[in-house]
Amino acid sequence: MVSTHPLVEARDLTKVYPARGSTPEFRAVDGIDFALERGESFGLLGPNGAGKSTTMRMIAATSPISGGSLRVLGMDPMKQGPEIRARLGVVTQDDHLDNELTVRENLHIYGRYFGLPRAVIRERATRLLDFAQLQEKAGDQVETLSGGMRRRLTIARSLINEPDILLLDEPTTGLDPQARHILWDRLFQLKQQGVTLILTTHYMDEAEQLCDRLVVVDHGRIVAQGSPQELIHRYATREVLELRFRLDERDTAAEKLRTSVLATGGTDAEGRVELLPDRVLVYTADGEAALATVHAMSLTPLTALVRRATLEDVFLKLTGRSLIE
Amino acid sequence: MLRVFRYWVTLYRRTWRGSIVINVLNPLLFLIGIGAGLGALVDDNAPAQIAGVSYAAFFAPGMLAAAAMQNAFLEGSAGVARAAGFGAYRSATPTPLRPEQLAAGHLLFITFRVLIASGAFIVVMAAFGLIGGWWALGALLGATLTGVAFAAPAAAWAVGVRKLRHIDTVFRFVIMPLYMFSGTFFAVSQLPEWIRPVSYLLPLWHGVELCRTLSLGTATITGSSVHIAYLLTLAIGGFLVARVTYRRRLHP
Ligand SMILES: Nc1ncnc2c1ncn2[C@@H]1O[C@H](COP(=O)(O)OP(=O)(O)O)[C@@H](O)[C@H]1O
Ligand SMILES: [Mg+2]
Numbered sequence: 001m002v003s004t005h006p007l008v009e010a011r012d013l014t015k016v017y018p019a020r021g022s023t024p025e026f027r028a029v030d031g032i033d034f035a036l037e038r039g040e041s042f043g044l045l046g047p048n049g050a051g052k053s054t055t056m057r058m059i060a061a062t063s064p065i066s067g068g069s070l071r072v073l074g075m076d077p078m079k080q081g082p083e084i085r086a087r088l089g090v091v092t093q094d095d096h097l098d099n100e101l102t103v104r105e106n107l108h109i110y111g112r113y114f115g116l117p118r119a120v121i122r123e124r125a126t127r128l129l130d131f132a133q134l135q136e137k138a139g140d141q142v143e144t145l146s147g148g149m150r151r152r153l154t155i156a157r158s159l160i161n162e163p164d165i166l167l168l169d170e171p172t173t174g175l176d177p178q179a180r181h182i183l184w185d186r187l188f189q190l191k192q193q194g195v196t197l198i199l200t201t202h203y204m205d206e207a208e209q210l211c212d213r214l215v216v217v218d219h220g221r222i223v224a225q226g227s228p229q230e231l232i233h234r235y236a237t238r239e240v241l242e243l244r245f246r247l248d249e250r251d252t253a254a255e256k257l258r259t260s261v262l263a264t265g266g267t268d269a270e271g272r273v274e275l276l277p278d279r280v281l282v283y284t285a286d287g288e289a290a291l292a293t294v295h296a297m298s299l300t301p302l303t304a305l306v307r308r309a310t311l312e313d314v315f316l317k318l319t320g321r322s323l324i325e
Numbered sequence: 326m327l328r329v330f331r332y333w334v335t336l337y338r339r340t341w342r343g344s345i346v347i348n349v350l351n352p353l354l355f356l357i358g359i360g361a362g363l364g365a366l367v368d369d370n371a372p373a374q375i376a377g378v379s380y381a382a383f384f385a386p387g388m389l390a391a392a393a394m395q396n397a398f399l400e401g402s403a404g405v406a407r408a409a410g411f412g413a414y415r416s417a418t419p420t421p422l423r424p425e426q427l428a429a430g431h432l433l434f435i436t437f438r439v440l441i442a443s444g445a446f447i448v449v450m451a452a453f454g455l456i457g458g459w460w461a462l463g464a465l466l467g468a469t470l471t472g473v474a475f476a477a478p479a480a481a482w483a484v485g486v487r488k489l490r491h492i493d494t495v496f497r498f499v500i501m502p503l504y505m506f507s508g509t510f511f512a513v514s515q516l517p518e519w520i521r522p523v524s525y526l527l528p529l530w531h532g533v534e535l536c537r538t539l540s541l542g543t544a545t546i547t548g549s550s551v552h553i554a555y556l557l558t559l560a561i562g563g564f565l566v567a568r569v570t571y572r573r574r575l576h577p
Contacts, residue, residue, distance in 0.1 A: 017577065062418050062576050081576075082421040090419035098416065100336060109335065112328050113420035158419075 005074055006035035007165055007196055008059055012068035015054050015220075028054040030220035031068060036165070041197040043211030045204070045311065047321070051220040052200035053093055056169045059198065060090050073164060086114060089163030093170050095154045099143040103134055103153055106142055111160045124160055132156035132186065148179025152186065166190065168199040172206060184209055204311035214311075216318060223318045228311060235317045236309035237272075239287035243280045243294065243301040253299050254280055260297060262290055274316060283313070329422065329430020330437075332413060337438070348445035352388070356453055359384050378541060385455045386464060386540035387509040389446050390471045390532035393439050397472030398500055400435045401479035406486045409574055414484075424571035428484075432477055432564060439472030440465070456540045463539040467552075471532030474556040477563025484567065484574045503529040508537075531555045 015029040029051040036042050044052045057063035058070060061077035061084040070077055072084050098106050104125055111121035129135050132152040137145065145153065151171065158166060171187065172180040187210055191197060201207050207214055208228045215225040224231060245253045254275050257263060262282050263273040274281040284290040287306030294301065315321075337344075359381050408414045414427050443465055450456045456464060486492060504510070506520070507529035513521055524530045535552035538544035 057577075060419055064576060082423060085419060086421040088419070092415070092419065094411075094415075096411065096415035098336075098413065100339065105335070109332055110416065110420070112331065113417055113422055115328070115421070 005071075007038055007073060008034075008036040008198070009071045010034050010055075010059075010068065011070075013055070013058065013065060013070050014067035015051070015058060015063065016066040028220055029058070032215070032217070032220070032222050034215055034222070034225070036196065036198060038196055039194050041191050041199070041210055041212045043207045043214040044198070044200040044217055045202065045207045045211075045214050045315070046200075046217035047202055047315075050217045052217060053169050054220075055217075056090075056092075056167055056198070056200060060088055060167055061085050062090075086161065087164045089158035089161065089166040091151075091154050091158050091166070091168045091171060093173070095150045097142045097150060097153060097157075099141070102139050102141055103129070103145070104138045106153065107157055107160055110157045114161045116161065121160065124162075128156040128159055131159075131189075133182070146179070148175050148182060151175060151179070151183060155183075155186065163195075165196045165198060168197065170200055170202070172201075172203065180206075204315070207311055216311075216315060218319050224314065231311060231314045232309050234314075236313040237283040238285050238309060239283075239290075240307055240309050240313055241282040241284060241287045241290045241294075242303075242305040242307065243282065244278065244303045245280070245299075245301055249300075250280075253301070256297060256299060257282065257294070260293070262293055272317075281313070281316075283309070283317075326426045326429040326433065329417065329427055330433045332417075333431060333434035334437075337434075345441070345445065348442040349449060351392070352385075352446040352449040355388060356381060356385060356449060356455075381453065382455050382541065383512075383537070384510065385450050385453075386537040387507075387533045389443060389450070389464065389468050389540075390536040391504055391507070391509045391529060392446060393443050393468040393472035394475045394503070394529055394532060395500065396442050397435055397439050397476035398479050398496065400438060401432070401476035402483040402486070402492045402495070403489060404435075405431065405480045405483040406489060406492060409484045410487065414571075414575055418575050424575040425568045427575070428480065428564065428567045428571045432473070432480060432567070435476045435480075436469060436473050439476070440469045443468035443472070450540070460539055460542055463544070464536050467532070467535040467539050470553065470556045470560070471529070471536065474528055474532065474559040474563070477560045477567060479563070481563050481567035481570050484570050503527055506530070508533050528556065528559055 011033050012031045013029060013033070014027070014031050017026045017028055019025040032055065034042075044055060046052055054063065058065050058077065059072055061072065061081035064078055073087055075084050077084055098109065101109065107125040107128065108121055111124070116124075129138050132155065134149060134153060134156065137149065142150070142153070155168070155171070168187070172183050175183065184206070187197070191210065197210070199210060211228060213225070213227055214231065215222045216231070217223065224235065226234065243253075254273075257273050257280060258275070262284065272283040274283070282290050282294075291304050291306065294304070408431065417427055418424075446468070447456060447461050447465055451461060483492060506516070506524050507513075507527050508524065509529070513524045513530065516524065531552040535544075535549060535556070538548060
């Protein structure tokens with residue numbers, strides 16, 4: 001069935017968790033709008049507590065919405081939850097694998113939950129274990145797997161029903177860099193195959209690697225959206241100069257920089273100085289030139305690094321806070 | 326629901342041998358101890374107190390019902406709280422299964438477990454000559470019903486429990502005292518008069534009476550119907566509440 005409707009469409013989507021005990025009610029998602037097209041890879045980027053997982057759960061039809069409207073695959077998650085879930089692949093923030101069962105048994109049980117015939121599950125399980133590079137582990141108890149392997153198994157498991165959309169909630173949080181790169185590689189392959197992805201992350205590099213389009217969320221609201229490149233272009237400068245100073249010099253240096261031409265020159269995004277606890281960031285079109293200016297002010301930073309702007313800088317600009325505290 | 330049941334059976338298949346051994350050994354040791362030790366003592370000293378049967382014949386069906394209660398409560402509380410916190414319910418939530426199906430499937434499995442454990446208990450009773458014939462089948466169903474009457478309300482409550490020590494507390498201060506006041510070890514008629522009406526309200530008393538009258542062959546239609554109705558109400562009521570609490574916890 002070819003349809004021109006978005007796969008997921010949220011309008012003014014809101015989630016209020018009811019009060020429980022002494023905790024008051026909480027507005028975790030506060031009126032967000034977005035649409036997801038087939039084949040797209042869409043990211044929700046934001047710090048802890050921004051409402052990313054809550055949004056994912058509402059899309060996955062495992063959390064009732066409190067306000068606004070939400071359509072998933074043309075259906076209403078409040079009324080057609082099981083039908084929607086049958087066509088989604090979901091990787092939740094925590095792996096909920098069965099430690100007492102083997103890798104293959106985990107896939108099997110999960111496939112049975114979807115009502116798939118045994119023969120179909122067997123065939124797909126073999127293919128998915130290949131994909132997740134877990135063939136040799138097929139008969140091992142899940143307990144013995146490393147964090148990265150567990151994550152890959154969770155992803156393999158979520159594909160058992162050949163979903164229309166794959167939802168990934170912080171797929172690489174807590175993994176070491178090598179495990180993360182293997183995972184990115186797997187996800188990138190899925191993306192190449194045309195699988196529609198929604199993922200949440202609080203890693204900028206992850207969003208840049210995997211997302212065609214992102215919304216930046218903070219306190220349950222969307223603060224910006226666009227492609228990674230657009231966002232960097234709009235909310236950051238091309239380059240960033242990172243300076244570290246000796247502790248006793250830091251405050252005076254920061255003060256000087258803040259009142260210098262580096263902070264006041266140019267347009268909104270152009271020329272800006274951010275003070276972080278451990279370093280000073282100078283946003284600029286030309287990092288080397290900015291560094292020359294710093295030296296001309298007879299400031300002597302311990303280290304000076306010119307780098308490309310990233311989504312981290314976008315987030316800082318948008319919220320005044322660093323993404324990972 | 327059957328898919329969920331199958332899941333629990335898959336897990337059970339890895340441990341069933343050990344668990345059957347425990348199911349048989351437990352009552353065996355109990356009945357040997359009671360029959361040879363305590364029973365002899367009680368029978369010598371107070372033979373008239375308990376319906377004119379040996380203490381073992383009196384005690385065994387009481388223990389059958391109480392064991393069903395205990396197994397069902399533990400599986401329905403700790404087992405459910407674990408599944409809801411980080412176990413099977415979590416991995417099944419994103420699938421097409423509904424929370425209500427998770428509740429039904431797990432309760433079906435607990436019923437099956439209680440049935441097996443009670444069956445083992447009754448086989449041991451029969452080996453001691455404490456039960457026989459069709460009465461044994463009745464007692465088996467009675468014990469299983471007693472279990473479900475505890476498992477369903479326990480599951481309805483435990484699915485929302487985030488701290489396992491709360492379950493320990495309830496076990497110690499609610500379930501254990503039930504043993505004392507439900508005629509498990511001694512007849513309720515031996516309790517002080519003022520406390521007896523309380524006993525008649527306790528679910529375990531109904532389970533014990535149901536199992537005991539069935540195993541001694543003294544059951545009446547009216548008496549058994551009252552016990553069955555009481556226990557069924559708990560089981561069905563518990564399941565209806567569980568449907569709501571499961572959804573609240575798993576689809577927040
Ligand atoms: N089941 C729940 N009940 C009450 N509050 C919740 C629940 N789940 C999440 N929250 C709260 O909602 C906010 C957003 O949480 P979440 O969606 O998990 O954010 P994120 O995934 O972006 O870190 C947090 O403040 C969290 O404490
Ligand atoms: Mg989250």
